[in-house]
Amino acid sequence: MPYERQGRWIVIHPMVVRLAHWLNATSIVVMVMSGWGIYNASPLFAFHFPVWATLGGWLGGSIAWHLAMLWVLVANAAIYVAYGLLSGRFVRMLLPLTPGLVWRDLVDALSLRLSHTPGTYNAVQRLAYVGVLILGAVAVLSGLALWKPVQLQTLASLLGGYEVVRRIHFLAMAGIVGFVVLHLTLVALVPRTLLAMLTGRVHAGADVSR
Amino acid sequence: MTRRFVVDAADHAPRLEAVRRRLFLRNGLSLGALGLLTGCNLQDGDAVDRVLWAMSRFNDRVQAWMFDPNRLAPTYPVSAITKPFPFNAFYAEDSVPDIDGADWKLEVSGLVQDRTPWTLQRLRGLPQYAQITRHICIEGWSAIGQWSGARLSDFLVRIGADTRARYVGFKCADRYYGSLDMATALHPQTILAVDYGDKPLPPEYGFPLKVRVPTKLGFKNPKHVAAVFVTNDYPGGYWEDQGYNWFSGS
Structure with missing residues (x-):
């Protein structure tokens, strides 16, 4: 058991983060697929999502999935964000984040000179993770405004009114799906990161890119 | 309330x-x-x-x-009204029921004291309220329209309804049916709409009577209403019984 070799293996993703990650992954898949089913009932743009990529079978089913999984998504996100803030994980993993650092790491990454340290994110990764957290918050807030445009009318009007909020909700979804595609591509390129999100541990000193 | x-x-x-x-x-x-x-x-x-x-x-x-019984749905100026207001039903527009307003009566039953059916004229005799509000369909689209008619709460008081009952149910001439929680039924913007714009409801918008509920999704606004009843037994609804969320508040 390599995990018993303490000192050489370090925990980069504690249990709470791993559980939240996989619960979040599941709820995001359900929210996106059921959301596409709802979108198809009255498309905002000149396309439909393929039926095989939707969940629920019909509008009523898609909405039932969407509004059931909503609670899992939000409760899980609340636990994850509270942990991230109180434990210092967010500050440690996601900051500092400046345009200069992002540019430097982006140039290094594209010229294949970026160094990798297990458990440490470069500035491009930090930007992506901060970005998807913000997109998640936008998706939840715009979703609440769509669900309750009368009871939460202050929120709905702050976001520009019902019809604008529909588009915001769509864009937040598109951004999150874009993040997921990027995220999965990078995991496919560096499969050891998948193992780290399952076991929580990486080998200290290892370059996870190789 | x-x-x-x-x-x-x-x-x-x-x-x-x-x-x-x-x-x-x-x-x-x-x-x-x-x-x-x-x-x-x-x-x-x-x-x-x-x-x-x-x-x-x-x-x-x-x-x-x-649900806050005192929170009103946002209202809009006449210039914001969607033209033409979309037709929407579980059937095509050529299947809209053909109803004679002169013969029509609204039947009343359930936990009420006075079950006398109401004529259109008598409904128009109650204080009339106009609203320009957004109709939000469960499909996602929305449209702004202008409806007017008596408050359902005034009507319920007039028929001696038990307003502590849980549901107000509706049966429609087009086989549609639905129900509201009592709190929403008593909301000041929940009206028995008999006019669209400044004219009587046209057939496609629910002649002679549509229950307009701007605090709920569109499918909770039954058209061609033929009967109202007050009950404690969950009445369901045409779409709710197939899986749409029953409360579906906005």
Whole structure:
């Protein structure tokens, strides 16, 4: 058991983060697929999502999935964000984040000179993770405004009114799906990161890119 | 009226059982797709559907708790009215029922003192209220329209309804049916609309009577209403019995 070799293996993703990650992954898949089913009932743009990529079978089913999984998504996100803030994980993993650092790491990454340290994110990764957290918050807030445009009318009007909020909700979804595609591509390129999100541990000193 | 509406799952059990069976077939295909995606065993549609129905009833309670009887739906200027206002029903526009307003009477039943049917003229005799509000369809689209008519709360008082009952139900001339929680039925913007714009409701918008509820999704606004009843037994609704969330508040 390599995990018993303490000192050489370090925990980069504690249990709470791993559980939240996989619960979040599941709820995001359900929210996106059921959301596409709802979108198809009255498309905002000149396309439909393929039926095989939707969940629920019909509008009523898609909405039932969407509004059931909503609670899992939000409760899980609340636990994850509270942990991230109180434990210092967010500050440690996601900051500092400046345009200069992002540019430097982006140039290094594209010229294949970026160094990798297990458990440490470069500035491009930090930007992506901060970005998807913000997109998640936008998706939840715009979703609440769509669900309750009368009871939460202050929120709905702050976001520009019902019809604008529909588009915001769509864009937040598109951004999150874009993040997921990027995220999965990078995991496919560096499969050891998948193992780290399952076991929580990486080998200290290892370059996870190789 | 600040009393909160309470949903009791037991009241819905027989209907839910019937609908659950119907939904199972409809959902089978994409449940299979999700099972493949997550690697979880979601093939058992019965168990999954039961969870979805239970969550929908939970969402009914959350929405009843969120519902503020004094919060008004936003209103709009005449210039914001959507033209033409879209026709929407569970049938095509050429199947709109043909109703003679002179013969028409609104039947009244259930937990009320006076079951005398109401003529259109008598409904128009109650104080009339106009509203320009946004109709939001469960499909996602929305449109702004202008409706006017008597407050449902005034009507309920006039027929001696037990306003402590839980539901107000509606039966329609086009076989549609639906129901509201009492708190929403008593909301000041819930009206028995007889006019659209400054003219009597045209057939496609629900002649002679549409219940306009701007604090609910569009399908909770029945058209061609023929009967009103007050009850403590969950009446369901045309779409609700197929799986749309019952409360569906905005």
